[in-house]
Amino acid sequence: MAILTTVGLMAVPSFYDFAVQYDISKIFVLALLALSMSFLWGYVGILSLGQTAMFGLGGYVYAIVAMNSVDTATAALIGIVCPTLFSAVLGYFLIWGRIGDIYFSVITLAVTLILEKAIRATSGDRFVIGKVRLNGQNGIPGVPSLEIPWEAKATLFIDGVYYLTAAVLILVYVGLRLTLTTGFGQVLVGLRENRRRVELLGYDSRHYCLGAFVLAGAVAGLAGVLFAVWGNFVGPSLFDLDRAAQIVIWVIVGGRMTLAGPILGTALVVTLTTWLGTQGVGQVTLALGAMLTLFVLLFKKGLLPTLSELLSAVARWAASRRAAR
Amino acid sequence: MFEVVAIYAYQILFSISIFILISLGLAVIFGMMKVINLAHGEFIMLGALFCAQLAGAGVPLFLSIPLAGLIVGLVGIVGERLVIRYLYGRVLDTLLATWGMSLLIVGAVTTFFGPQTASTPQDLGNISLGTFSISVYSLLMILLAFALLAALYLVWRMTRAGLIVRTTMQNAAMAQALGIDTDRVFMLTFGFGAALAGLTGAILVPLFGASPTMGAFYIAKAFVTVIAGGPLPLTGTLAASSLFGMIDGAVAYLTTSVLGEISVLFVAILLLRFLPKGVTRGLKGRV
Amino acid sequence: MSAPILETRQLSKTFGGVKAIDRIDFSLAPGELRCLIGPNGAGKSTFFKMLTGQHRPDGGQVLLNGQDITAAAAHEIGRLGIGIKNQIPDVFDGLSVAENLTLAARFILPKAAAARKVAEVLARVQLEPMAGRLVGELAHGQRQWVEIAMVVAREPILVLLDEPSAGMSVEETARTAELIREINREATVVAVEHNMQFIRSIASRVTVFHRGRILVEENVDKALSDRRVRDVYLGRSAA
Ligand SMILES: Nc1ncnc2c1ncn2[C@@H]1O[C@H](COP(=O)(O)OP(=O)(O)OP(=O)(O)O)[C@@H](O)[C@H]1O
Ligand SMILES: [Mg+2]
Numbered sequence: 131m132a133i134l135t136t137v138g139l140m141a142v143p144s145f146y147d148f149a150v151q152y153d154i155s156k157i158f159v160l161a162l163l164a165l166s167m168s169f170l171w172g173y174v175g176i177l178s179l180g181q182t183a184m185f186g187l188g189g190y191v192y193a194i195v196a197m198n199s200v201d202t203a204t205a206a207l208i209g210i211v212c213p214t215l216f217s218a219v220l221g222y223f224l225i226w227g228r229i230g231d232i233y234f235s236v237i238t239l240a241v242t243l244i245l246e247k248a249i250r251a252t253s254g255d256r257f258v259i260g261k262v263r264l265n266g267q268n269g270i271p272g273v274p275s276l277e278i279p280w281e282a283k284a285t286l287f288i289d290g291v292y293y294l295t296a297a298v299l300i301l302v303y304v305g306l307r308l309t310l311t312t313g314f315g316q317v318l319v320g321l322r323e324n325r326r327r328v329e330l331l332g333y334d335s336r337h338y339c340l341g342a343f344v345l346a347g348a349v350a351g352l353a354g355v356l357f358a359v360w361g362n363f364v365g366p367s368l369f370d371l372d373r374a375a376q377i378v379i380w381v382i383v384g385g386r387m388t389l390a391g392p393i394l395g396t397a398l399v400v401t402l403t404t405w406l407g408t409q410g411v412g413q414v415t416l417a418l419g420a421m422l423t424l425f426v427l428l429f430k431k432g433l434l435p436t437l438s439e440l441l442s443a444v445a446r447w448a449a450s451r452r453a454a455r
Numbered sequence: 456m457f458e459v460v461a462i463y464a465y466q467i468l469f470s471i472s473i474f475i476l477i478s479l480g481l482a483v484i485f486g487m488m489k490v491i492n493l494a495h496g497e498f499i500m501l502g503a504l505f506c507a508q509l510a511g512a513g514v515p516l517f518l519s520i521p522l523a524g525l526i527v528g529l530v531g532i533v534g535e536r537l538v539i540r541y542l543y544g545r546v547l548d549t550l551l552a553t554w555g556m557s558l559l560i561v562g563a564v565t566t567f568f569g570p571q572t573a574s575t576p577q578d579l580g581n582i583s584l585g586t587f588s589i590s591v592y593s594l595l596m597i598l599l600a601f602a603l604l605a606a607l608y609l610v611w612r613m614t615r616a617g618l619i620v621r622t623t624m625q626n627a628a629m630a631q632a633l634g635i636d637t638d639r640v641f642m643l644t645f646g647f648g649a650a651l652a653g654l655t656g657a658i659l660v661p662l663f664g665a666s667p668t669m670g671a672f673y674i675a676k677a678f679v680t681v682i683a684g685g686p687l688p689l690t691g692t693l694a695a696s697s698l699f700g701m702i703d704g705a706v707a708y709l710t711t712s713v714l715g716e717i718s719v720l721f722v723a724i725l726l727l728r729f730l731p732k733g734v735t736r737g738l739k740g741r742v
Numbered sequence: 743m744s745a746p747i748l749e750t751r752q753l754s755k756t757f758g759g760v761k762a763i764d765r766i767d768f769s770l771a772p773g774e775l776r777c778l779i780g781p782n783g784a785g786k787s788t789f790f791k792m793l794t795g796q797h798r799p800d801g802g803q804v805l806l807n808g809q810d811i812t813a814a815a816a817h818e819i820g821r822l823g824i825g826i827k828n829q830i831p832d833v834f835d836g837l838s839v840a841e842n843l844t845l846a847a848r849f850i851l852p853k854a855a856a857a858r859k860v861a862e863v864l865a866r867v868q869l870e871p872m873a874g875r876l877v878g879e880l881a882h883g884q885r886q887w888v889e890i891a892m893v894v895a896r897e898p899i900l901v902l903l904d905e906p907s908a909g910m911s912v913e914e915t916a917r918t919a920e921l922i923r924e925i926n927r928e929a930t931v932v933a934v935e936h937n938m939q940f941i942r943s944i945a946s947r948v949t950v951f952h953r954g955r956i957l958v959e960e961n962v963d964k965a966l967s968d969r970r971v972r973d974v975y976l977g978r979s980a981a
Pocket of ligand 1: 757760761762780781782783784785786787788789829
């Protein structure tokens with residue numbers, strides 16, 4: 131199944147044009163962001179609404195370093211390291227004092243909102259890092275794509291970005307799955323199930339929460355770097371409330387208790403919002419709001435798990451009918 | 456010299472009163488009812504918007520402001536009946552559902568009123584302090600912020616309604632056994648909190664205008680204030696507002712407003728590292 | 743008598759005006775198997791929760807082998823070797839029985855040794871056939887065993903069991919009594935119980951709690967025939 135999916139994804143560029151590849155790569159990148167949230171929320175049981183902070187930081191750091199004519203591979207690395215460190219520091223302050231889970235969610239949201247405001251305020255000549263103007267509201271255009279190491283002066287084009295993002299998504303997905311099977315990962319699952327019991331067994335839950343938060347921060351930072359590579363642009367909307375809300379929606383629609391669900395959720399919702407976006411202003415937010423509210427009220431487990439439950443119920447019903455005859 | 460001190464004091468008081476105003480409704484809904492209301496910023500926005508609309512239609516400002524608050528209170532009650540009431544006790548779900556509501560409101564307002572900023576003039580004039588001038592309206596706003604907080608405190612501590620609400624929030628089952636219609640108390644308290652948020656928006660509109668996305672501007676500040684305030688919602692809001700208002704006012708005055716906000720968040724996170732239950736943790740008192 | 747493994751001094755806890763635990767002095771010799779009894783609301787569970795860092799005492803001290811652990815966090819106490827089965831089953835419902843035990847054993851042992859430990863404990867509590875089942879799907883009595891097994895897998899020095907036989911059938915109760923005696927070979931045990939027969943079958947010494955205070959501390963037969971104990975159990979007020 132997994133191998134089939136991989137082969138199928140890798141074959142897309144031979145059948146579809148650049149426009150399709152471009153759209154799908156975006157979904158891959160955003161799915162990484164969804165993974166970073168669902169890993170934390172679905173497995174550790176903490177909801178970080180600030181994954182956009184790491185995402186935005188990753189994008190901005192990559193853009194600034196790469197445009198200061200450092201080679202892009204180094205820039206990408208720094209672009210991942212910075213948000214990872216940031217989440218370590220932020221996580222330490224929030225997790226070590228044992229602040230309540232819900233406060234954790236709200237404060238992480240506040241962090242990303244304030245980062246957004248800070249970035250928006252960086253217009254003008256005063257805000258220049260090296261050769262790069264931060265440009266406030268307007269963001270930084272012309273962010274270079276990744277250089278291809280084995281070809282001089284060549285950078286990844288749309289198909290290259292497609293392969294790269296697909297490969298990264300698959301690797302991160304597999305990596306997180308494997309992490310969950312380690313001793314560390316098992317404790318994380320235990321934390322979601324029953325934090326008190328984990329503590330009573332002698333584990334200091336804070337180490338594990340922080341570890342998971344930093345790992346998720348790294349994944350979100352990576353997504354940010356790839357987003358900058360993909361769109362050749364970074365702007366304050368990387369951090370904003372709409373995007374933060376969308377990640378939650380992708381994860382909820384896909385169902386947070388699995389890692390594959392959120393990827394599908396992202397694909398579904400992004401496709402829908404992109405389509406809605408072509409229909410007029412305002413409606414996208416409206417639709418997202420309606421989706422979020424309805425899902426919380428009606429499909430607690432997420433659309434895909436609910437659908438699969440429904441399907442198996444129908445299958446059981448059909449089987450019993452057949453047995454009766 | 457006197458002028459500089461006065462203007463400085465004014466700046467800080469102004470900033471504290473903004474923190475108080477934007478946190479009041481949340482202190483009721485989140486501090487007392489434990490509903491994480493992410494639509495709080497949108498309630499403020501609706502208050503601003505309705506006030507601007509009413510004033511634009513010729514209603515005098517001093518009438519538009521309470522009217523706008525009232526309408527937002529009704530909006531809050533509708534939201535409570537349709538969504539929130541199914542989610543009491545499910546903290547995370549209320550957070551998500553109110554976030555959905557917040558997006559819905561922003562989307563609806565953008566669709567019906569457009570994305571532009573509405574503004575409302577006020578004609579109370581300025582008083583001058585040497586080379587500086589201060590608007591009378593903002594002085595009034597400062598007074599109003601403290602008056603509202605004091606009034607809320609009195610309502611909570613002294614009136615029967617306040618007692619009923621506190622009983623219900625502490626132990627709904629017990630309150631019900633005493634013959635209190637807790638369902639209605641929840642509904643009205645939520646509406647009351649929403650109305651306070653709407654009132655805030657209306658009070659602020661002559662100073663800052665109204666636009667559909669302005670809610671995001673306040674939500675972070677409001678939550679940080681109420682969370683740092685801790686278990687006594689009103690005392691805590693006053694304490695946290697004073698602290699954050701001072702920091703914000705001072706830093707913003709000396710540098711930029713964004714740096715002011717960043718330092719507030721920074722201080723809040725530091726504070727919560729060592730007082731994770733907020734500044735009023737362990738204090739005796741009721742609100 | 744040897745130095746106590748566990749001692750509390752003037753331990754107190756108030757919940758909004760209710761004195762759940764009121765200046766308790768309690769002491770336990772190493773290797774003992776003690777039963778804690780008392781009517782509903784006497785403060786037994788609260789006492790256990792203060793010993794394990796789940797509730798912070800308002801006053802007094804808890805000493806484990808002479809070391810003050812009053813302010814220690816739950817995980818630190820877990821590391822020092824106190825294991826607890828809470829009154830309400832406190833397990834990982836979404837994980838299998840084997841995974842539950844692995845989480846407990848992995849903390850003290852490397853992977854291979856932990857696997858052996860899990861197998862051994864599974865055999866001891868007779869849950870081998872259930873090893874792969876989700877704990878959430880098990881019957882109430884079996885979930886209690888899973889929790890006891892988790893405690894045992896951590897190789898604790900002191901085991902606290904809050905109503906281990908509650909909701910169990912007669913055979914299950916007998917099996918649990920046997921299990922507790924087995925645990926007692928390696929660890930000191932305190933069990934909260936209501937079932938008098940069960941108490942007689944495991945313990946020699948009983949501590950009776952009433953309204954947050956120790957009413958009687960005696961050997962089983964004396965304690966259970968004490969008039970004051972009968973009075974509080976029958977609901978009459980013992981002055
Ligand atoms: N978390 C809490 N908040 C408020 N009161 C509590 C809390 N936990 C216990 N109490 C109160 O403390 C007292 C002691 O309760 P505890 O659970 O320790 O009794 P118990 O002896 O274990 O009773 P049972 O036999 O019913 O389990 C009771 O009056 C109870 O209502
Ligand atoms: Mg009990």
